[in-house]
Amino acid sequence: MTVLVLGIAMFLPLGLYVTLENLQGMNLRQEEWSSVTVFFKSGTTETQVRQVAKQLEVRLHPQSVRLISPGQGMVDFRDASGFGASLDMLEENPLPWVMQVSPPPGSTEQLERRVAELVAYLNSVDSVELTQFDYKWLQRLGRMLELGRAVVSVLILLFGLAVVVVVGNTIRLDVNSRAEEIEILALVGAGNAFVRQPFLYSGLWYGVMGCLFALLLLSLSLLYLGRPLGLLLETYGTVFSLRGLGGYKTLWVLLGGGMLGWLGAWISVQRYLRLLRVGGVLGRK
Secondary structure, eight states, rough: OOOHHHHHHHHHHHHHHHHHHHHHHHHOOOOHSEEEEEEEETTTOOOHHHHHHHHHHHHHHHHHEEEEEEHHHHHHHHHHHHHHHTTOOOSSOOOEEEEEEOOOOOOOHHHHHHHHHHHHHHHTTTTTTEEEEEEHHHHHHHHHHHHHHHHHHHHHHHHHHHHHHHHHHHHHHHHHHHHHHHHHHHTTTTOOHHHHHHHHHHHHHHHHHHOOOHHHHHHHHHHHHHHHHHHHHHTTTOOOOOOOOOOOHHHHHHHHHHHHHHHHHHHHHEEEEEEHHHHHHHTOO
């Protein structure tokens, strides 16, 4: 029962941490959503568009500049919309020249500043009709991920404290049941380290087994959720498979769980050893 409680307590922050890691590793096509789309006025010539692109590269040094002609835009729209026969009825191509500008990569704050500079400059160009920037939802996702990481940190502290308390209470009951044995050991000269050692080992193994159970729950959850999540992402044209902690992080989790169990056992045993040293009646004072 102790291992079961510890496993569930450790599974909750681990599950949220793995969820955030998978969200960060998901292909959100940030390079597309972070680009500024520029629509030129009707009648703008190719020479004017290329001149604007050249001036933009000289002044703001974007990562990439892509030009889309009205003809290419119509082809892309025809393939994406499925209105091929209807579009053939148009006497002329109503689409303007379009330019997609990707700012240099960087942090969220740097990206926001660079995009603001791009938009401000492009809006000052006479031949530009409209600039569009669709990165806002990805910014919100970044803020949510930062909040999620903060929540994970809080949960790790809280459930880490819960592990210490559960293991400490379990070891306290174990010590109380062996109170007379420990008193006899103390009378014949056994030191605190000798008395403390088996209980510390017990706390360590409680923590490690709780981690193993939490990792088992995590693996089963990922296995169960992998297929429906994959089917959902396929509808958005994305292929993604859930990832676990990996070997390196798993070792750190096991080490952390073992140390928390050891700490809980040490606190519990140390308290009773202090009672034994002061009153001589372990567990009844």
